Amino acid sequence: YAFKKESLELTYEVGDDIGSGNFAVVRRVTYRDSGQEYAAKFIRKRRGGGRKGARMEDIHKEISILRSLDHRNVISLYEVFETSQEVILILELVTGGELFDHISRKDHLGEEEASAFIGQILHGLKHLHDNNIAHLDLKPENIMLLDRNSQSIKLIDFGLAQRISEKEDIRALMGTAEFIAPEVVSYERLSLATDMWSIGVITYILLSGASPFLGDSQQETYHNITALNYEFDQEYFENTSDLAKDFIRRLFVKNPRKRATVDDCINHAWIRPKKQNEELQRKSAVINIDN
Numbered sequence: 029y030a031f032k033k034e035s036l037e038l039t040y041e042v043g044d045d046i047g048s049g050n051f052a053v054v055r056r057v058t059y060r061d062s063g064q065e066y067a068a069k070f071i072r073k074r075r076g077g078g079r080k081g082a083r084m085e086d087i088h089k090e091i092s093i094l095r096s097l098d099h100r101n102v103i104s105l106y107e108v109f110e111t112s113q114e115v116i117l118i119l120e121l122v123t124g125g126e127l128f129d130h131i132s133r134k135d136h137l138g139e140e141e142a143s144a145f146i147g148q149i150l151h152g153l154k155h156l157h158d159n160n161i162a163h164l165d166l167k168p169e170n171i172m173l174l175d176r177n178s179q180s181i182k183l184i185d186f187g188l189a190q191r192i193s194e195k196e197d198i199r200a201l202m203g204t205a206e207f208i209a210p211e212v213v214s215y216e217r218l219s220l221a222t223d224m225w226s227i228g229v230i231t232y233i234l235l236s237g238a239s240p241f242l243g244d245s246q247q248e249t250y251h252n253i254t255a256l257n258y259e260f261d262q263e264y265f266e267n268t269s270d271l272a273k274d275f276i277r278r279l280f281v282k283n284p285r286k287r288a289t290v291d292d293c294i295n296h297a298w299i300r301p302k303k304q305n306e307e308l309q310r311k312s313a314v315i316n317i318d319n
């Protein structure tokens with residue numbers, strides 16, 4: 029997969045910073061010929077034996093994974109440039125900000141809005157899982173809103189994503205403490221189910237504004253995760269439906285094989301499109317009028 033060696037500046041005008049990830053800075057860029065805007069992710073290459081910068085193997089993996097995905101809830105990759113110091117990904121630009129900021133502005137969301145967001149995230153995640161790709165770093169910072177006032181979301185930052193296959197064993201302590209599953213803490217085999225645990229954490233946070241396993245130290249957080257030490261604190265959950273709690277309970281399951289899958293979640297009554305219920309109500313209303 030050949031990366032363009034010519035200078036990015038020839039074809040794109042580089043604008044302001046719009047985000048940063050591990051070893052990466054994301055800047056808004058404008059394609060000179062059309063005026064179309066994109067996001068350019070500048071990833072520092074690891075030079076020599078140093079610790080700073082991403083390994084080329086990991087950069088190639090992120091690119092190969094992004095190139096194999098095509099879904100409205102997954103960020104698109106258009107082209108790649110390379111200099112001696114950096115690899116630059118030209119990505120679809122999303123300007124609605126992080127889901128994280130959207131929550132913090134409101135503290136927490138109503139169930140309808142939370143269910144709509146989680147439904148969108150699940151559809152993007154289903155595309156990954158149907159291609160045997162695990163994101164492995166799902167958290168509100170990695171979920172962007174398409175634009176300010178839409179509920180359309182895009183999964184971004186596939187820097188830790190992995191192809192999951194029965195043969196090879198993927199284990200690694202990675203991701204952000206409060207979102208990682210027990211099998212990550214215990215350095216056991218990772219799988220698509222690892223993402224589903226994170227969906228549980230994200231749902232819990234959207235509904236309450238509180239983080240279910242977060243402790244005063246990383247060790248305490250890890251202990252809470254492996255001990256499944258969480259509760260639906262009345263202070264935050266007294267008005268939350270049993271359906272929403274059931275959705276979360278099915279994800280906070282220690283054994284990854286027993287945890288709800290992305291399809292189980294999409295078909296869960298808390299997520300299934302409400303319009304079907306409205307349709308049923310409309311039909312039953314008509315029946316009532318008739319008889």
Ligand SMILES: Cc1ccnnc1
Binds near residue numbers: 046047054067121184
């Ligand atoms: C931060 C970011 C990443 C990708 N696309 N737009 C914005």
